[in-house]
Amino acid sequence: MTDYNGIKVFAPATVSNLGSGFDIIGFPIEEVGDTVTLRKSETPGLRIANITGYTGVPWLPEKNTASFAVMKMMEGRHLDHGFEMEIHKGVKPGSGVGSSASSSAAALVAANEWFGRPLTDLQLIGLAMESEALASGSRHADNVAPAIMGGVALVRSYDPLDVIRIEPPQELWVALLHPQIEIRTETSRKILPHSVALKDAICQWGNVAGLIAGLYSSDYELIGRSMQDVIIEPLRAELIPGYPELKAAALKAGALNCSISGSGPSVSAICRGSEQAKRVSRAMEEAYQPMEISYETYVSKVNNQGASVVETW
Numbered sequence: 001m002t003d004y005n006g007i008k009v010f011a012p013a014t015v016s017n018l019g020s021g022f023d024i025i026g027f028p029i030e031e032v033g034d035t036v037t038l039r040k041s042e043t044p045g046l047r048i049a050n051i052t053g054y055t056g057v058p059w060l061p062e063k064n065t066a067s068f069a070v071m072k073m074m075e076g077r078h079l080d081h082g083f084e085m086e087i088h089k090g091v092k093p094g095s096g097v098g099s100s101a102s103s104s105a106a107a108l109v110a111a112n113e114w115f116g117r118p119l120t121d122l123q124l125i126g127l128a129m130e131s132e133a134l135a136s137g138s139r140h141a142d143n144v145a146p147a148i149m150g151g152v153a154l155v156r157s158y159d160p161l162d163v164i165r166i167e168p169p170q171e172l173w174v175a176l177l178h179p180q181i182e183i184r185t186e187t188s189r190k191i192l193p194h195s196v197a198l199k200d201a202i203c204q205w206g207n208v209a210g211l212i213a214g215l216y217s218s219d220y221e222l223i224g225r226s227m228q229d230v231i232i233e234p235l236r237a238e239l240i241p242g243y244p245e246l247k248a249a250a251l252k253a254g255a256l257n258c259s260i261s262g263s264g265p266s267v268s269a270i271c272r273g274s275e276q277a278k279r280v281s282r283a284m285e286e287a288y289q290p291m292e293i294s295y296e297t298y299v300s301k302v303n304n305q306g307a308s309v310v311e312t313w
């Protein structure tokens with residue numbers, strides 16, 4: 001056990017699915033993320049002392065993804081102190097870029113550091129999945145894994161959990177447009193089918209295989225054409241006003257491909273290099289202006305770094 005009085009950890013926002021890789025592929029973006037601070041407290045247990053930034057997340061420790069994750073980690077440990085937690089939400093809840101995952105990843109990495117790093121990344125991902133279940137009713141790992149490990153995370157299997165970290169191609173960028181509407185992951189999962197036609201499954205796993213081959217060989221065109229999603233996107237596109245227009249504009253401006261980021265409403269255009277990403281971002285903005293829905297845009301390189309300790313004292 002280490003002897004800290006406080007630890008502050010930042011964990012990035014994440015783009016997941018990449019079209020065909022529903023629930024199994026994700027990567028972090030740069031700069032945007034949540035920060036969690038853990039402080040030693042004389043009072044046993046865990047208390048949320050403050051939440052700043054975006055609002056709309058629970059203050060009850062058993063309901064908040066960050067505190068819930070740390071409470072799981074505290075189970076069975078005989079601590080002579082408690083914790084106070086501060087959360088800075090830099091990722092808006094319901095945005096499609098892994099808001100709940102950034103919080104739980106930052107919190108778990110902070111607690112793991114505090115306890116002397118007893119858990120592996122895979123074990124942390126397993127715990128963070130419990131927080132995802134709390135937030136959305138589903139134990140998906142495609143946001144928490146990249147938020148913890150950085151790079152492109154591939155969830156090869158959920159049972160048993162097997163996650164592979166892929167080094168992102170050097171010039172892989174993303175242009176994101178976030179319409180300022182909220183779509184809860186729970187809602188956008190409810191509309192999904194429980195079974196798929198074999199011909200669709202064949203199409204999808206061919207694309208996922210192509211996506212992984214493209215990522216490993218830095219074949220940008222292959223990455224782009226392998227993002228084709230015949231199962232999820234046609235259903236979820238209905239939830240995002242202006243999605244077809246955004247996608248068409250991104251493709252016309254040269255994006256490798258464009259898909260819904262996580263469960264939406266953010267839309268992610270994958271690009272080669274910063275210039276292309278900036279051009280695509282401008283084209284997406286122009287396409288969205290007539291929608292009369294406010295929006296924010298981000299342009300980022302695929303981030304190789306996951307959650308990291310900012311400060312200890």
Ligand code: HSE
Pocket residue numbers: 016017022023024096097098140142143185188189261262263
């Ligand atoms: N893979 C998950 C989904 C990500 O698309 O529902 C949620 O952010």
